[in-house]
Amino acid sequence: DVVMTQSPLSLPVTLGQPASISCRSSQSLVYRNGNTYLNWFHQRPGQSPRRLIYEVSNRDSGVPDRFSGSGSGTDFTLRISRVEAEDVGVFYCMQGTKWPYTFGQGTKLEIK
Amino acid sequence: QVQLVQSGAEVKNPGTSVKVSCKASGYTFANYGISWFRQAPGQGLEWMGWINTKNGDTEFAQRVKGRFIMTTDLSTNTVYMELRSLASDDTAVYHCVRDWGAVTVIADHWGQGTPVTVSS
Numbered sequence: 001d002v003v004m005t006q007s008p009l010s011l012p013v014t015l016g017q018p019a020s021i022s023c024r025s026s027q028s029l030v031y032r033n034g035n036t037y038l039n040w041f042h043q044r045p046g047q048s049p050r051r052l053i054y055e056v057s058n059r060d061s062g063v064p065d066r067f068s069g070s071g072s073g074t075d076f077t078l079r080i081s082r083v084e085a086e087d088v089g090v091f092y093c094m095q096g097t098k099w100p101y102t103f104g105q106g107t108k109l110e111i112k
Numbered sequence: 113q114v115q116l117v118q119s120g121a122e123v124k125n126p127g128t129s130v131k132v133s134c135k136a137s138g139y140t141f142a143n144y145g146i147s148w149f150r151q152a153p154g155q156g157l158e159w160m161g162w163i164n165t166k167n168g169d170t171e172f173a174q175r176v177k178g179r180f181i182m183t184t185d186l187s188t189n190t191v192y193m194e195l196r197s198l199a200s201d202d203t204a205v206y207h208c209v210r211d212w213g214a215v216t217v218i219a220d221h222w223g224q225g226t227p228v229t230v231s232s
Binding site for chain 2: 035037039041048049050051054060092094096099100101102103104105106
């Protein structure tokens with residue numbers, strides 16, 4: 001299985017400041033069609049996860065442009081340009097390139 | 113709009129089975145697959161399996177293979193999952209999620225989740 005490793009696991013951030021989460025995979029996530037199926041999800045307490053970013057860097061509909069994704073191969077990053085109160089929760093990276101889908105451990109963002 | 117509506121919470125005894133439904137609306141059902149994920153209390157997310165709603169092809173996580181069944185009903189746009197031989201570590205919230213099929217999309221819309229508690 002592809003192992004996904006996120007860091008940090010805990011992320012205290014001051015409102016309005018930037019934040020960054022790293023996600024590394026144990027194998028390349030480039031699929032045979034050339035696409036890279038690396039997604040980012042956000043889960044607020046008590047809610048279902050919501051997909052924010054698909055295929056490394058594409059924002060889902062309705063996702064604020066302060067969220068951005070980047071990376072390639074085995075190394076990926078989610079950036080929040082200015083953290084807002086609604087960003088509290090857990091962020092997960094997930095690879096959808098190879099069965100079984102696998103997730104990072106999750107990064108818990110809290111407001112300082 | 114895309115919606116996945118799951119059946120309600122379940123409490124089961126160890127060794128029994130649970131069946132959860134997931135009714136889809138707002139899109140062409142047969143063009144997408146459905147994956148099932150679960151999340152144990154206080155834990156991360158785990159993918160369990162995927163079904164192609166058009167032809168019934170499936171993929172399973174090794175951990176549940178052999179006791180996890182997925183079926184689809186094209187007449188009602190509903191997918192069912194059944195997990196057998198329940199144990200306490202199957203206690204989790206189970207989510208159905210729209211996933212790839214004829215259209216290549218990965219986990220873009222999630223159901224509200226169905227809590228399953230396994231306890232004697």
